Amino acid sequence: MSTLGKGICIITGASKGFGRALAHEVSPLLEPGSVLLLVARSGALLQELKEELHSFTDKQQLAVHCIAVDLATRTGVNETVRIVRQEAENKIDHVLLINNAGSLGDISEFRSFTDIETVNSYLSFNVSSALALTAGVLQVFPCRVGLRWSVVNVSSILALNALPSWVLYCTAKAARHAVFSVLAKEEPNVKVLSYSPGPMDTAMQVDILRLTGIRHCLRSAHHPFTSVSGLSAATMENVAIFDSPGKGRGLKTTKELWAGDVIFSEASLAAVVFDSLAERICHSCFRRQDKLQRCGQCKFAHYCDRTCQRAGWAEHKQECGAIKAYGKIPNENIRLVARIMWRLDKEGSIVSDMQLTTLEELEDHIADMQDEEMQEFKVDIHNFLDYWPRNSKQHTIDDISHAFGVIMCNGFTVSDQRGLQAVGVGLFPNLCLVNHDCWPNCTVILNHGKIELRSLGKIEEGQELTIAYVDYLNKSEERQRLLKTQYFFDCTCEHCKNHTKDDLKLGGKEVDGVKPSEEQVKEATDYCFEMLEKMDKSRLNGDYHEVVKICEGCIEKTEPVLADTHIYLLRMWSTLSEVKAYLQFFEDASDYARKMVEGYTKLYHPNNAALGMAAMRAGVNHWQAGQIEIGHGMVCKAYAILMVTHGPTHPITKDLEAMRMQTEMELRMFKQNEYVYHSMREAALKNKPMSMMHEPSSMEEGIKNLFHRRK
Numbered sequence: 027m028s029t030l031g032k033g034i035c036i037i038t039g040a041s042k043g044f045g046r047a048l049a050h051e052v053s054p055l056l057e058p059g060s061v062l063l064l065v066a067r068s069g070a071l072l073q074e075l076k077e078e079l080h081s082f083t084d085k086q087q088l089a090v091h092c093i094a095v096d097l098a099t100r101t102g103v104n105e106t107v108r109i110v111r112q113e114a115e116n117k118i119d120h121v122l123l124i125n126n127a128g129s130l131g132d133i134s135e136f137r138s139f140t141d142i143e144t145v146n147s148y149l150s151f152n153v154s155s156a157l158a159l160t161a162g163v164l165q166v167f168p169c170r171v172g173l174r175w176s177v178v179n180v181s182s183i184l185a186l187n188a189l190p191s192w193v194l195y196c197t198a199k200a201a202r203h204a205v206f207s208v209l210a211k212e213e214p215n216v217k218v219l220s221y222s223p224g225p226m227d228t229a230m231q232v233d234i235l236r237l238t239g240i241r242h243c244l245r246s247a248h249h250p251f252t253s254v255s256g257l258s259a260a261t262m263e264n265v266a267i268f269d270s271p272g273k274g275r276g277l278k279t280t281k282e283l284w285a286g287d288v289i290f291s292e293a294s295l296a297a298v299v300f301d302s303l304a305e306r307i308c309h310s311c312f313r314r315q316d317k318l319q320r321c322g323q324c325k326f327a328h329y330c331d332r333t334c335q336r337a338g339w340a341e342h343k344q345e346c347g348a349i350k351a352y353g354k355i356p357n358e359n360i361r362l363v364a365r366i367m368w369r370l371d372k373e374g375s376i377v378s379d380m381q382l383t384t385l386e387e388l389e390d391h392i393a394d395m396q397d398e399e400m401q402e403f404k405v406d407i408h409n410f411l412d413y414w415p416r417n418s419k420q421h422t423i424d425d426i427s428h429a430f431g432v433i434m435c436n437g438f439t440v441s442d443q444r445g446l447q448a449v450g451v452g453l454f455p456n457l458c459l460v461n462h463d464c465w466p467n468c469t470v471i472l473n474h475g476k477i478e479l480r481s482l483g484k485i486e487e488g489q490e491l492t493i494a495y496v497d498y499l500n501k502s503e504e505r506q507r508l509l510k511t512q513y514f515f516d517c518t519c520e521h522c523k524n525h526t527k528d529d530l531k532l533g534g535k536e537v538d539g540v541k542p543s544e545e546q547v548k549e550a551t552d553y554c555f556e557m558l559e560k561m562d563k564s565r566l567n568g569d570y571h572e573v574v575k576i577c578e579g580c581i582e583k584t585e586p587v588l589a590d591t592h593i594y595l596l597r598m599w600s601t602l603s604e605v606k607a608y609l610q611f612f613e614d615a616s617d618y619a620r621k622m623v624e625g626y627t628k629l630y631h632p633n634n635a636a637l638g639m640a641a642m643r644a645g646v647n648h649w650q651a652g653q654i655e656i657g658h659g660m661v662c663k664a665y666a667i668l669m670v671t672h673g674p675t676h677p678i679t680k681d682l683e684a685m686r687m688q689t690e691m692e693l694r695m696f697k698q699n700e701y702v703y704h705s706m707r708e709a710a711l712k713n714k715p716m717s718m719m720h721e722p723s724s725m726e727e728g729i730k731n732l733f734h735r736r737k
Contacts, residue, residue, distance in 0.1 A: 381456065
């Protein structure tokens, strides 16, 4: 159904559970000028729901009214009908009444119900009120030409099937089913639907489980051919906190691990989209979308659709009001700290059974900040105090300062759905306990809304778990500088102490045992650095032909001197492989991509995510160039790495699996008859021209920035 027309919709039991969900589903289907009446006992919950709906829909489009009454009483029913009568003055073409209000009642054996008052009270709310309210609304809106009438009875399979100890519930549902069956017979112009949604995760379901423990009975009553296994929950049983020598607290494994094992997954305590991407990234699922729906209240938050908007409302609700009151948009640091504080105020310092540490226990390193950093830090705190609502719990300056310090050195970037670009920042308390090593045994990836800590190889029981805070392609001195500046510690890992592979990263090319002089290498390195700066400017301006000119000129001059593992040459090759593919010079792109992969292979850990992404790109480039044999090999190499770093369920791995199957099929065809393969490929490309590549944006750079983030 695309629209319900301009109408009046009444939903009973709207404050929570299925009724609340119905309000969200129905409201976008009502045309401008419609009225939505929400009926329930709790005025506070109804008002909260109203605010949610207005954040999704402009107030001018839909009038939402809350009716806080007890439908078990005559007064409650009469008051609801009175308000409906007031709204009847508006010109409408559809009346929709959803009788959802109901209760579980006493789950006891039949012989215990000897008190007639208890029975009458239950039936009054669950049967009589639905009958009286429906009759009253029918009187307000007599049938006329052009007026549609719809009545929905939210029912249950227990209206037809008896269940021991459920005498009240079964009786009420059966009676309501009969009531609305009669209505359908008497009023042929009224569309009547009795609908059983099945078992749902609502407060009533929780009560059922608590009182009876018969989840399986309910499930089988609705889905008799479906077996239901026990519920499972993720745990932190694979890790333990310990004092790491020279590092403070850390995490170690409690059992032997192998490459690709998920050690733990963790949802963020809070996360926000970067300021620069606020209108291009969903604020709930962090997916990149071309068209996003804007919050109708604050006009700042953007979402894929109403599903994402509802999912993100719990975090956005207080933020929405604060932004409206503040009158402007605070930066991402302020928004993140505010979300953290709101959540902790609501749920306490431990928000999950899996949480190993609290915000208070995390390091803030405020005392280690430089003067310039401290000045920015103080500005953020000042602006936070202006932004923080007066009606929210007030915190001390020390607590606020600590929260800002924590996110400055413990915030982790959140990637988009492809895992290729950092789009936001969040706080993951357990992940903050994982220490750094330049040659780590673990990696971190965002998968289906949670970060996963995954092992890169075999890890012995009791061994410390580590990740890399900075990119290993930097020389040891540069890595140590970055770690000291950004994370306030001195790295003493083996690779830093021994300057492992530093000679490869800025070294000269050896030909027949002869190396260029240090002066020649330095001159070529300096020239490369200068050209990289020019290249970056042209790339930002979108002048890709100039990028090609700069890079190819630089490579022609420096490639005879610099080693094929020189990090500046690797950057040149990486950029050229992207830009050449974008410009559809696929043979050139594949050549540069292959050189990049060969260089990365000599420098990176065999299961490094950046190496896997580089191999993936090289595989695509070679496939585009018609070099199917090399392309398939590169795709398989990438697939093997990403199965470890990303896992089989990650969107990139799924795409890569499809690519692997495609190239494998084409390779078999190629080996059977090379001429036929190229003829078919050429014909296919002519009939379906290859689409332009996306604008170049380094996949490896995205991967490198998906770990610790500090602004």
